[in-house]
Amino acid sequence: MTGADIMVRCLEAEGVDTIFGYPGVAICPFFNSILKSDIRSVLVRTEQNAAHAANGAARTTGKVGVCVATSGPGATNLLTGIATANADSIPLVCITGQVKTELIGRDVFQEADVTGAAESFVKYSYLVKDIEDLPRVFKEAFHIASTGRRGPVLIDVPIDVQLKEAAGFTYPESVNLRTYKPTVKGHAIQIKKVMQEIEKAQRPVIMAGGGVLLSDARDELLEFAEKFDIPVASTMMAIDAVPSSHRLNLGMVGNNGRRYANRAINEADLLIVIGCRFADRAVQQPSLIVKDKIVVHIDVDPAEIGKNASASIPLVGDAKHILQDFLKADYKPMRRDAWIAVMDEYREKLNYHRNPNPEFVDPENFIQTLCNKMDDDGVYVADVGQNQIWSCRYSIIKKGRFLTSGGMGTMGYSIPAAMGVRAANPEKQVVAVCGDGSFQMSMMELATIKQHNIPVKIVVLKNNVLGMVREYQHYTYNDHYSMIDLSGSPDLEKIAAAYDIPFIRMYNMEQKDAQIEAFLNAEGPVLMECILDPMDLVN
Numbered sequence: 151m152t153g154a155d156i157m158v159r160c161l162e163a164e165g166v167d168t169i170f171g172y173p174g175v176a177i178c179p180f181f182n183s184i185l186k187s188d189i190r191s192v193l194v195r196t197e198q199n200a201a202h203a204a205n206g207a208a209r210t211t212g213k214v215g216v217c218v219a220t221s222g223p224g225a226t227n228l229l230t231g232i233a234t235a236n237a238d239s240i241p242l243v244c245i246t247g248q249v250k251t252e253l254i255g256r257d258v259f260q261e262a263d264v265t266g267a268a269e270s271f272v273k274y275s276y277l278v279k280d281i282e283d284l285p286r287v288f289k290e291a292f293h294i295a296s297t298g299r300r301g302p303v304l305i306d307v308p309i310d311v312q313l314k315e316a317a318g319f320t321y322p323e324s325v326n327l328r329t330y331k332p333t334v335k336g337h338a339i340q341i342k343k344v345m346q347e348i349e350k351a352q353r354p355v356i357m358a359g360g361g362v363l364l365s366d367a368r369d370e371l372l373e374f375a376e377k378f379d380i381p382v383a384s385t386m387m388a389i390d391a392v393p394s395s396h397r398l399n400l401g402m403v404g405n406n407g408r409r410y411a412n413r414a415i416n417e418a419d420l421l422i423v424i425g426c427r428f429a430d431r432a433v434q435q436p437s438l439i440v441k442d443k444i445v446v447h448i449d450v451d452p453a454e455i456g457k458n459a460s461a462s463i464p465l466v467g468d469a470k471h472i473l474q475d476f477l478k479a480d481y482k483p484m485r486r487d488a489w490i491a492v493m494d495e496y497r498e499k500l501n502y503h504r505n506p507n508p509e510f511v512d513p514e515n516f517i518q519t520l521c522n523k524m525d526d527d528g529v530y531v532a533d534v535g536q537n538q539i540w541s542c543r544y545s546i547i548k549k550g551r552f553l554t555s556g557g558m559g560t561m562g563y564s565i566p567a568a569m570g571v572r573a574a575n576p577e578k579q580v581v582a583v584c585g586d587g588s589f590q591m592s593m594m595e596l597a598t599i600k601q602h603n604i605p606v607k608i609v610v611l612k613n614n615v616l617g618m619v620r621e622y623q624h625y626t627y628n629d630h631y632s633m634i635d636l637s638g639s640p641d642l643e644k645i646a647a648a649y650d651i652p653f654i655r656m657y658n659m660e661q662k663d664a665q666i667e668a669f670l671n672a673e674g675p676v677l678m679e680c681i682l683d684p685m686d687l688v689n
Contacts, residue, residue, distance in 0.1 A: 174220020201231020361425015
């Protein structure tokens, strides 16, 4: 067996069924060996999107996503996708080819120190110089990526290691890393303290973060919130933690979130933060938020507790395990009708009221109609920019998922991520929503969608500008605009025709039902363009 054969066998042993990648000489032995496997290889059109596709697959399957690239520019192109996964704690194993071991450090053709370049964006990285290390490295990489605080792990394999032959293959049955022992179970005394505070609280609020989804704790969170009648606000990474229509769902917090969600957190006497790091988009002034209240901070990563905001009761552990412990505790269900009534009043008084231009597509109306017509378990993937904020505010998630790039805010995320979701979940309806700026950052993946018959539905909210930047310049620089004009953008109808993909253009909301139904009911991929008022603002 060659080293490349062993790499493939390792992926098979981990249950990997799909990888996303782009070949080059330094990784060709691996791609040659994978032809002997049942693992599906999806050729993307640029390496960054391989990581985004693996990201989408990982977030919707609970498995580790896998992406593969060659050395030099192939590996460096992967870095933005790795950073995106790292910022949102998404478990990936990223495999890169490398020049021959003897040539490392000599600045030869397509050599790049990718392990060094990726150091701040990965949980761990390996440069494998001995074929005998491959099984152990792969076993450790998948373990590290998928345990504790999830995240990407990089494996850099020189071409000579891939070509070298070994006598046989044995995959380790277990991992024992002396310095890596993540805490999963919560401390019993701390759990008791939390439950005592819940009993005393008059105005409790849960703030759910992405850790709830990463630990597959949606059911436990909802059961916990319902049992103790506690409203749930969410960060951008946990919009789908509780169904949108649920009476306890307050929606997204933060500077672009729901006003009533922010007010609820301000007025709470007990704030239970689960799987959230108090990042600035969710909480701009953590020191003020935690003032005059009991703050419980639950996170699997002890480094996050107390980093941005002080916690009255710190509780290290996995969200699913801790919520299960809360539910097992000997405390009776509670009702907080007065506090819930206040939340209902805030929803009515503090909701956004838009005055859309009827000559254009209204993002609020469009997104709500789209979501209502999607399958209950459909997956909505939002890009970055104004489209992201509109999506966060107005999407209606039933039993499905809402994905976006939160921590890094990476434009161009939605199409490859949606592609990865659908490739890994062929039974799911998947819709990507992006702006005309972000669409042009990943529109080359229409070729991947067509080649591999991945029926992703794509919406482009078109206003001919970089909307979020223009809005910032509108408020900050008094309409002194710079570098936001997207003139010269392609005709999307012709782009769709070039890839033989059906195209729908919406000019306004007059035929919204028929057009959205045609969009969703088509068998294959569809590209829909929605013409927005260029002066339509988020805030």
